[in-house]
Amino acid sequence: MTAYLLRRLWQMIPTLVGVVLLVFFLFKYFGGDPAEILAGQNATAETVKAIQEQLGLNRPVWEQLWIFAKQIITFDWGRSWATNESVSGLFASRLPATLTVMVPILVLEVLLAIPFALAVAYWRGSLTDRAVMVVTTVALSISFLVYVIAGQYVFAFRLGWFPVQGWTDSVWTNLVKYAPLPVLLAVFVSLSPQTRLYRSYFLDEIGNDYVRTARAKGLTEKRILLTHVMRNALIPILTGIGGALPGIFVGSFLIEVFFSIPGVGREVLLAVNRSDYPVIQAVTIYLAVITMVVNLLTDVLYTLADPRVVLK
C-alpha cells in the first residue's frame, strides 16, 4: 500500500508540471500584458515600464517561469491586481460560503439519487420506468438557468418560503436561512441525470451471473438489490462522487452569482471579468492538485468497497 501511494504521488509530478506550464504559457502568450492591465487605461509609458520591471516581465521567459514556480511552491501569490487582497487570504475568506452551499448539495444528491435509481431499476422496463426516463430527458433539456430563475421567482418572490437572496457572517443563519433555496434547486436539477446514471450502474450489475444465482437460490428481489447489487454498484458511484469532490471547492459559479453568495466561484468569475490573473492562475493550479489527490483517495476507497481490488 505504501509503495502504491508513493508511486502514485511520484506520478503526479509530471502532470502537475504540465498544468503549471499550461497555465503559465496560456496567460503569457495569449493573455494581455499584465503591466498594462495593472496600470489601467490612463497610465503613462513610464508607469507601465516600472510595473514590467517590478513583475520581472522584461526578464527571459525561463526566469519568469521560475518566479511563477516559486510562487506555487511557497503558496505566495502576492496580491490580487484588482482588490490588492492577498490571494491566499481571498480564498480563505470565500471558501466557507462555498462549502456551506456545496457540501449539502453533494450529500443530498447522493442520498436521494441512490434510492431513486434503485426504485427505477426495480421497475425497469415497466411503464413507470419509461415514464421516468421520458420525464428526465425533457427535464434535462431545460437549462439549469431556467430552473434557478423560475425557482427563485416562485418559491422566494411569490410564495415567500425563502429569502430571495442574502448572506450573513453567521454560518448557522446562512445554512438554515439563505442556503436552502440554492441547495434545493441544485439538488432538484442534478437529481435526474444522477438517477439515470446510477440506474445504468444498477442495470449493469443486474445482468450479471451472481444475480441469477441469487435469484435461483430464492432470495427476494429486495435483498438482491439492496445487498448484492448495491455493493457492486458502489464502485462506479464512488468514482462519480470522487469526480465531483474537487468541484465543491469552486462551487457552482451560476448559483453563487445568481444568489449573490460571496463564495470562491463568484470570486473567480469576478477575476475573469477583471483580468485578475493571479487569482485565476492560483485557483486553477490548486484545484488541479486537489483533483489529483482526490482521485488517489477514491482509488484507495475502492479497497474498502470491494476487497477484491488490490492496489499494486
Next chain:
Amino acid sequence: MRAPTEGIWAAAWRRLRRDKVGMAALAVVLLFLLMVGLASAGLIASDWQQERGVSYAPPTFMGPAERDEANGLPVPKGPNVDLGDIDPLAPQYKAWAERAATYEHAEAEKATTLPFGADLQGRDVLAKAVQGAKVSVLVGVLAAVVATIIGTVLGALAGFFGGKVGDLLEWVYNVFTSIPGILLIFAFAAVAGRGTQSVVLILGFAGWTGIYRLVRAEFLKHSVREYVRAAEAIGASTTSRMFRHILPNISHVLLVQLSVHVVGFIKAEVILSYLGLGVAVDEVSWGTMLAEAQTELIQGYWWQLAAATLFMAVFVTAFSLFTDALRDALDPKLRGLE
C-alpha cells in the same frame, strides 16, 4: 450474381427508420436546422433589433397591456409656465425646433401586442428567439466539431503510434483532465475575450478529452487488425492507414460523440452567456435572453423566459432523442443499456 452486402450506414439508416421516436426527433432537428440556415442567410428574423412594439408589449393572446396610470408623475394641467428668465437654454429652443423640423421625421407605428411579446426595447421576442437559436445552435455545433477534430487527431496519433508519442499525448490528456472543466473554460475565457468565435474555441479546446479517450481506444484496437496489416503489406502509407482505412471504421463512434457534445455545448453556452463570458453584447443567444429574463420575471414579464426556454427545450430534447436513436442504430449492441 451475389447481392451486395449491406453497408454499416445503410443498415443503420434501416434501423433508424424503424425507430419512430428517433425519426420524429430527426424531423424536429431538421426543421430547426432549416430555421438556422434561413436566419444565417438573413431571410428570417434579420430585423430582430428593430423596435417593433411598445416596451414589454405582451403576447397577442393576452391583449394589449392596460395603461398604468398610477405609475409615474401626473401630467401637469394648464398652460406651460414660461421659464425664460431662469432657464439659460430658453433662447435656443426656437432655433433648435426649426433645425429639427428640417429633418424628416416619421413616428414609427408601434404594435401594442406581438405574437410572443416584446422585450424592454420593444424588440420582437419571436425574432430574438429565432436569431438566438441561430447563435446557440451554431456555437454548439461548431464547438463540437472543433472538439471532435482535436480529439480525433490526437487520439489517432496516440492510439496508432503509442510509444513516445502516445506517452506525450497521455501526459497532455492528464494535464487537461486534472483541471476541473469549468475552471479550464474560465481560464481560456480570461485570455480569449468575448464573442461567438471565442466561445466556440473555448468550448472546443476545453472539451476534447472525452473524444480523445474513445478514439485512442478504437485506434489501439484497430491498428493491429488484419485489414490494417493488409493495407500495410500492399504499401499504404501511415497517414493513409490511419485516416483512409481506420477512420471510416470508427466514424460511427465520432458521429455519436459529436451529437452528444452538441447538446452539452449548447447548454454550456447558455451558462457562459449568462455569466457574461459568452457571445458579444450586440448578439442574441438563448443565454443572453435568459439573462435578461431574470429581472423581467420579477416585473411580471414572463414571455421572453418562456420563449427562450421553449425553443431550447424543444431543440435539445429532439437532439438528445435523435442522438439516442442514432447510437442505437449505429451500435445495436448498446440497445437497452441507458
